[in-house]
Amino acid sequence: MESNSLIINLKDISFSYSEDKLVLDHLSFHLHRGDRIGLVGPNGSGKTTLLHIIMGLLRPSSGRVELFGKPANEEKDFRAARRRIGLLFQDADDQLFSPTVLEDVAFGPLNLGKSPEEARDTALKTLARLDLSGFENRITYKLSGGEKGLVSLATVLAMDPEVLLLDEPTNGLDEDTEEKITDILKGLNLSCIFISHNLDFLSKCTDRMYAMSNGKISLDEALVPHPHIHAHEFGRLPHEHKS
Amino acid sequence: MIEEQFSTGESFVHGLDPRIKIIVAILFSVVVAVSSNLLALLPALALSLFLMALTRLSPRKVFYRLLLVNGLILFLWLLLPFTYKGETLFTIGPLVGTKEGVLYASRITVKCNTILLAMIALLATTPIFTLGHAMSKLYIPDKIIHLFLFTYRYIHVIFQEYRRLTNAMRIRGFMPRTNIHTYRSYAYLVGMLLVRSYDRAERIHRAMLCRGFSGKYYTLSRFSINIGDILYLSLMLAAILGLVFLQWRAIA
Numbered sequence: 001m002e003s004n005s006l007i008i009n010l011k012d013i014s015f016s017y018s019e020d021k022l023v024l025d026h027l028s029f030h031l032h033r034g035d036r037i038g039l040v041g042p043n044g045s046g047k048t049t050l051l052h053i054i055m056g057l058l059r060p061s062s063g064r065v066e067l068f069g070k071p072a073n074e075e076k077d078f079r080a081a082r083r084r085i086g087l088l089f090q091d092a093d094d095q096l097f098s099p100t101v102l103e104d105v106a107f108g109p110l111n112l113g114k115s116p117e118e119a120r121d122t123a124l125k126t127l128a129r130l131d132l133s134g135f136e137n138r139i140t141y142k143l144s145g146g147e148k149g150l151v152s153l154a155t156v157l158a159m160d161p162e163v164l165l166l167d168e169p170t171n172g173l174d175e176d177t178e179e180k181i182t183d184i185l186k187g188l189n190l191s192c193i194f195i196s197h198n199l200d201f202l203s204k205c206t207d208r209m210y211a212m213s214n215g216k217i218s219l220d221e222a223l224v225p226h227p228h229i230h231a232h233e234f235g236r237l238p239h240e241h242k243s
Numbered sequence: 244m245i246e247e248q249f250s251t252g253e254s255f256v257h258g259l260d261p262r263i264k265i266i267v268a269i270l271f272s273v274v275v276a277v278s279s280n281l282l283a284l285l286p287a288l289a290l291s292l293f294l295m296a297l298t299r300l301s302p303r304k305v306f307y308r309l310l311l312v313n314g315l316i317l318f319l320w321l322l323l324p325f326t327y328k329g330e331t332l333f334t335i336g337p338l339v340g341t342k343e344g345v346l347y348a349s350r351i352t353v354k355c356n357t358i359l360l361a362m363i364a365l366l367a368t369t370p371i372f373t374l375g376h377a378m379s380k381l382y383i384p385d386k387i388i389h390l391f392l393f394t395y396r397y398i399h400v401i402f403q404e405y406r407r408l409t410n411a412m413r414i415r416g417f418m419p420r421t422n423i424h425t426y427r428s429y430a431y432l433v434g435m436l437l438v439r440s441y442d443r444a445e446r447i448h449r450a451m452l453c454r455g456f457s458g459k460y461y462t463l464s465r466f467s468i469n470i471g472d473i474l475y476l477s478l479m480l481a482a483i484l485g486l487v488f489l490q491w492r493a494i495a
Contacts, residue, residue, distance in 0.1 A: 052449070055452075055453055057449045057452065079455075082452065082454075082455060083455055085453075086453070086454075087453045089449075089450050091446070093400050094443065094446040094449075094450045095450045097393065097396055097397075097450070097451065098396070099370075099371065099392065099395065099396060102463065103372070103462075103463055106463055108454040108455055111456055111457065116461070116462070116465065119461075120463055140396070141396065141400065159454060159455070
């Protein structure tokens with residue numbers, strides 16, 4: 001693989017919130033261009049922390065972060081990288097802080113230096129892409145949970161990132177919205193890391209699955225065939241399920 | 244939570260440039276606040292009522308808003324006439340009401356209602372985020388505007404958090420009483436809200452950083468001033484000057 005395809009390179013990262021427990025324990029991780037990675041692991045295993053370290057929101061106590069082939073140590077290094085990496089937070093109320101949808105989606109593009117007209121244009125196009133046309137003047141705090149999820153995704157996509165980091169994007173969404181988000185994410189030609197407890201979603205949207213536990217990360221490659229017990233109407237008749 | 248029920252409408256005032264409304268509201272309230280003579284205050288009240296009439300808001304709803312503030316003013320009426328020294332105006336049993344006290348209470352009542360009416364007529368008829376943007380166009384410091392807009396955005400979230408916590412208390416049989424358990428539980432509730440709000444602020448700031456925030460808040464809106472705005476501003480400035488003149492003549 002070419003060396004310039006290495007987008008995120010974490011070497012030997014350690015991090016802890018309190019002295020007695022390491023959340024990340026000498027962890028190393030790579031993301032190459034075009035990789036679509038799913039991240040699973042129990043609560044508190046450090047998945048969100050890992051994404052926040054990549055974005056420079058948290059600084060590791062030891063280890064090195066390299067983004068787009070350059071070491072990232074200071075706020076200014078991360079600031080440059082944040083223009084190219086989009087992070088979607090777990091709670092949409094954290095992401096959506098502007099009074100109206102349009103302004104929230106335009107916030108990123110404006111920060112990237114676009115003129116108000118360009119930013120408005122980008123925002124409207126992104127909303128249309130996510131089937132949210134007509135939402136631009138809605139008040140953000142009055143949106144439903146599913147709408148908030150979709151608009152949050154729009155705020156990140158409007159910055160046209162090269163890498164997408166999503167922290168539990170399907171959490172708390174109903175089936176229809178989840179399906180919609182799955183379809184959108186499948187259609188994106190981006191490198192990405194998705195945190196989720198929803199294996200069904202991950203298997204649709206990612207190529208590889210990593211598991212985190214005890215501050216370490218490991219590739220979960222083995223395909224394990226396994227039977228399911230399930231119930232539905234007419235289940236007693238002989239039938240087949242398509243995978 | 245904050246319903247902004249007056250902010251949408253079709254009237255002339257709703258369509259005015261928000262910058263003009265802010266300027267007029269500030270000048271007008273300062274002049275009214277420092278005026279001390281009823282000869283100036285009563286025309287100011289009339290002007291406020293006129294501004295209110297222009298907005299074509301439902302008088303009943305406006306009246307209920309005023310009622311809230313006048314509830315507080317009622318207490319002044321219970322105290323001021325009897326505690327202010329001066330000429331006796333009336334007596335109730337052992338209590339002596341003075342003319343100066345009554346005048347003083349009336350001045351406060353007129354001032355409060357005049358300013359409040361003007362605020363409703365001018366500021367409540369503008370959506371809050373438009374006000375924020377207009378403030379930034381008037382070179383009011385960014386930090387104040389951020390505080391203003393974020394308070395508006397998150398007061399709702401904090402209120403929901405408050406409701407979640409009180410519900411959690413209620414379903415476990417909490418009944419407020421006058422005892423230490425109640426006070427302690429309320430203290431926990433307030434403490435928890437503070438901690439949660441702080442955490443949320445932290446997360447929002449991070450989310451903003453991820454989207455390239457570097458301290459400057461850009462806005463999409465553009466305002467334009469038309470002939471109606473200029474006319475309105477000139478008339479209002481003239482009226483405010485008139486009030487200043489009335490007050491000056493009364494004390495001279």
